[in-house]
Amino acid sequence: MSIFQTVIIAIIEGLTEFLPISSTGHMIIASSFLGIQKDDFTKLFEIAIQLGAILSVLVFYRKKFFPLNRWNFYFKLIIAVIPALLLGYLFSDKIDKLLESPLTVSITMLLGGFVLLFIDKLFKTPAAVDTEEKISIAKAFTIGIWQCLAMIPGTSRSAASIIGGMQQKLTRSLAAEFSFFLAVPTMAAATGYKLLKAFKQQPELLKNKENLLALGLGNLIAFFVALLAIKFFIGFLQKHGFRLFGWYRIVVGTVLLVLVLAGYLQ
Incomplete structure (x- = not known):
């Protein structure tokens, strides 16, 4: 990956990780347009830069996460993350294959868009x-x-967990905030698993200086961009709801589906 490609993917991760529009889907799309080869490092990079986004949540909600003796809060997060950990472990290989499919992303972007149009009603x-x-x-x-639905690329972890929160009678803003909280153990587990696997099976990926530079730069950019995205999303959600995100997903999903069917995206 070039520095330019690293910066673009990191910005996309920071912008989209906590919005209900699918960060994974956008990174798959961007990688296709930028001509980024789906080698072992790029797959690792797209997961590992979530660490920057995780850190942004810890900083933004530091009063929630610290001090560390808030046992009830942490216990709820542990309980909530169990389904994703279990399914992620059991179906890791199948999920990795889905992550390479622009067709899957385009379809789930469309379907998720229609859901967001009517979720407030x-x-x-x-x-x-x-x-x-x-x-x-x-x-x-x-x-x-509910969060486990996000294992299908294009669904959006944020959207799935927010919808789940609202289905459980949480207010719109609290459902979004709990989605952010839940992102920390979920993404930390996924990232830690991928890094540990790479360290054991492909240590050369983490010894390459260019790879380490890309990971460091990517996480730094994702951290600052995600901080801004979280602040924007909470304020926007309280005033306007989900309709704009629904229309955005429908437009992007439709364009992607046309490009995939026309053979421009593989």
């Missing part, structure tokens, strides 16, 4: 859960099950 009954302390263990686990 679907869950317009008064929300009963308006603070994190009111989220029960059962609700946290159910949201974690």
Whole structure:
């Protein structure tokens, strides 16, 4: 990967990781347009730069995550992340294959867009859960099950867990915030697993100076961009809801589907 490609992919990761528009889908699309070869390092890079995004959540919500003796908060996150850890471990190879498919991304982008168009009306009954302390263990686990839908590229981890939160009677803004909280153990586990696997099976990937430079730069950019994206998303969501994101997904998904069917994206 060139420095230019590294910067573009990192910006996309930071912008889209916490928006309900699929960061993985956008990186797959961008990689195709930029001509980035899907070798072992680029696959690792697209997962590893999530560390920067994770750090942005810890910094933005530092009063939630620290001090570390908030046992109930952490226990809910552990319970919520179990479904994703289990399914990710069992179906890791199949998920990796799906990650290479622009067709899968285009279809799920479209379908997810239609869901976001109507999600506010679907869950317009008064929300009963308006603070994190009111989220029960059962609700946290159910949201974690919803999050597993994001294993299909283009679905969006953020969208799946936010929809799950609203289905569990969380307010719109709290569902988004809990989605951010849940991103930390989910993405940390996925990133840690990929890095450990690379360290054991392909240590040359992490010894190459150019690769290390790309990882460092990518995480730094993803961190700062994600900080801005989180702040924007919470404010926008409280005022406008999800419709704009729904229309965005429909437009992008339609364009992608046309490009895939026309043979421009492989």
